[in-house]
Amino acid sequence: MALSTAEIAAQLSSLLGPTAVIADAGDMAPYLNEPRKRFHTPAAAIVRPADVAQVQAVVRWANAQGIGLIPQGGNTGLVGAQVPLRGDEVIVSLQRLDKVRAIDIAAGTMTAEAGVILENAHKAAEAEGAMFPLWLASQGSARIGGVLSSNAGGVNVLAFGNARELCMGVEAVLADGRLYQGLTSLKKDNTGYDLKDLLVGAEGTLGIITAATLKIFPQPEDHETALVSVASPDMALELFQLLRARAGSRLNAFELIPQIGLEFQLRHGMLTRDPTAGPSPWYALVELSRMKGTEPGALEAALEAGLEQGLLETAAMAQSAADRTNMWAFREQMSEVQSREGASIKHDVSVPIAAIPQLIAEGSAAAERVMPGIRPVPFGHMGDGNIHFNFSQPIGADPKWVMAQDDAVHEAIYEIVLKLGGSFSAEHGIGQLKVDLLKRIKDPVALEMMHAIKTALDPKGILNPGKMLG
Numbered sequence: 001m002a003l004s005t006a007e008i009a010a011q012l013s014s015l016l017g018p019t020a021v022i023a024d025a026g027d028m029a030p031y032l033n034e035p036r037k038r039f040h041t042p043a044a045a046i047v048r049p050a051d052v053a054q055v056q057a058v059v060r061w062a063n064a065q066g067i068g069l070i071p072q073g074g075n076t077g078l079v080g081a082q083v084p085l086r087g088d089e090v091i092v093s094l095q096r097l098d099k100v101r102a103i104d105i106a107a108g109t110m111t112a113e114a115g116v117i118l119e120n121a122h123k124a125a126e127a128e129g130a131m132f133p134l135w136l137a138s139q140g141s142a143r144i145g146g147v148l149s150s151n152a153g154g155v156n157v158l159a160f161g162n163a164r165e166l167c168m169g170v171e172a173v174l175a176d177g178r179l180y181q182g183l184t185s186l187k188k189d190n191t192g193y194d195l196k197d198l199l200v201g202a203e204g205t206l207g208i209i210t211a212a213t214l215k216i217f218p219q220p221e222d223h224e225t226a227l228v229s230v231a232s233p234d235m236a237l238e239l240f241q242l243l244r245a246r247a248g249s250r251l252n253a254f255e256l257i258p259q260i261g262l263e264f265q266l267r268h269g270m271l272t273r274d275p276t277a278g279p280s281p282w283y284a285l286v287e288l289s290r291m292k293g294t295e296p297g298a299l300e301a302a303l304e305a306g307l308e309q310g311l312l313e314t315a316a317m318a319q320s321a322a323d324r325t326n327m328w329a330f331r332e333q334m335s336e337v338q339s340r341e342g343a344s345i346k347h348d349v350s351v352p353i354a355a356i357p358q359l360i361a362e363g364s365a366a367a368e369r370v371m372p373g374i375r376p377v378p379f380g381h382m383g384d385g386n387i388h389f390n391f392s393q394p395i396g397a398d399p400k401w402v403m404a405q406d407d408a409v410h411e412a413i414y415e416i417v418l419k420l421g422g423s424f425s426a427e428h429g430i431g432q433l434k435v436d437l438l439k440r441i442k443d444p445v446a447l448e449m450m451h452a453i454k455t456a457l458d459p460k461g462i463l464n465p466g467k468m469l470g
């Protein structure tokens with residue numbers, strides 16, 4: 001017979017002690033309220049294990065009782081993967097596993113527990129003269145386990161890859177409570193399937209990550225940053241190619257932002273000063289890293305070459321750390337500012353980089369046909385082929401009416417994305433938001449393989465039930 005929520009809380013309390021369990025509705029709220037406020041299902045309880053052995057104890061208990069567990073890090077995920085779907089699940093918060101276990105400069109690795117906040121991982125690396133190059137606007141809350149389980153991207157994927165590329169090995173508790181000990185700093189180890197790559201990006205459906213070996217890098221001497229005014233996404237694409245040809249892997253970021261983003265942020269007082277060199281239909285935020293012993297000026301020289309070739313109109317160069325911060329704030333605030341312009345309809349999509357101008361042009365026209373007056377706000381990681389293809393509601397429209405039409409806009413955008421050979425979820429994952437899309441669009445053979453893996457590793461389906469595969 002199924003346990004009541006009171007029995008679940010009581011059994012967890014006797015397993016880990018009462019301070020590790022949260023069962024009061026008010027105290028559970030911070031673990032249930034996710035950033036986009038789309039999902040509102042309660043949990044049976046929240047449990048906060050203090051160490052790996054306690055994680056194992058909770059998982060063994062849940063497996064025996066057939067209770068669903070939802071691993072949670074910082075609760076910043078954008079697809080509802082970290083919050084309940086049914087209402088009878090227990091959220092396992094990894095926030096107390098928050099130690100950086102080791103930093104090995106020679107090997108270029110940091111071993112961090114799942115609950116380490118991303119920003120604290122940055123600080124730990126910096127304290128040793130190194131850098132962990134995964135930057136997200138949510139880094140003050142997102143935690144290593146969540147970042148890996150959602151294979152997060154962010155603004156430096158161009159140079160350093162997604163979370164997956166930054167992870168060498170993981171330690172994880174499997175659905176039956178066994179510990180998979182896969183922490184390693186080996187660059188070469190061809191001894192069978194890459195189990196780390198199964199767990200990274202699994203959204204907590206295959207195991208609970210308790211720690212990971214992460215790649216760290218030498219800190220650059222400096223950054224060269226500019227906000228470049230470009231006439232169109234086509235020009236931005238050409239500028240990207242020029243910069244990549246000149247800077248190679250030192251080109252850390254190439255982010256596209258439309259003029260409407262600047263208008264929004266100035267209107268809502270989100271920028272202390274305009275970081276651009278003047279009005280322009282589009283801006284490219286570009287950043288190069290400069291390693292020790294190299295001369296400054298590479299970005300300026302590249303932009304001068306771009307100017308001669310007619311690829312850009314003008315550019316604002318960051319002259320100080322404050323300028324750089326202001327430019328990045330402009331980029332990072334793009335998501336937040338949209339909420340001040342009424343309802344927004346969002347798509348986290350990727351296409352081959354060369355297809356981005358076509359995606360933006362065709363997608364904007366298609367959305368306008370579905371909802372006249374809708375305002376396209378496409379921005380993001382152009383250098384990775386990943387655009388957050390968002391739309392703000394028509395001015396004066398009823399936000400509820402707009403959101404009731406969102407499926408028609410989604411369909412129009414996804415049709416174009418798929419035609420261009422792209423993905424309907426570039427970096428935010430599937431969670432509960434895109435389960436139906438995955439079923440409908442993913443290659444059937446790939447889906448069968450995914451189900452086979454899930455059944456093999458979690459036969460009772462206790463790990464993040466209903467997420468990703470449905």
Ligand SMILES: Cc1cc2nc3c(=O)[nH]c(=O)nc-3n(C[C@H](O)[C@H](O)[C@H](O)COP(=O)(O)OP(=O)(O)OC[C@H]3O[C@@H](n4cnc5c(N)ncnc54)[C@H](O)[C@@H]3O)c2cc1C
Nearest residue numbers: 073074075076077081143145146147149152153203204209
């Ligand atoms: C303002 C803002 C900006 C963002 N920017 C970006 C961005 O640029 N790029 C990007 O990719 N994402 C971005 N995100 C999304 C989000 O921050 C990332 O997905 C982040 O990696 C999630 O980390 P988290 O610790 O909050 O995970 P959570 O939200 O807690 O969980 C995310 C997923 O991981 C699972 N999980 C959590 N911990 C574990 C664990 N220890 N073991 C197994 N599974 C686990 C959960 O079950 C869930 O499936 C942004 C979000 C916000 C709010």
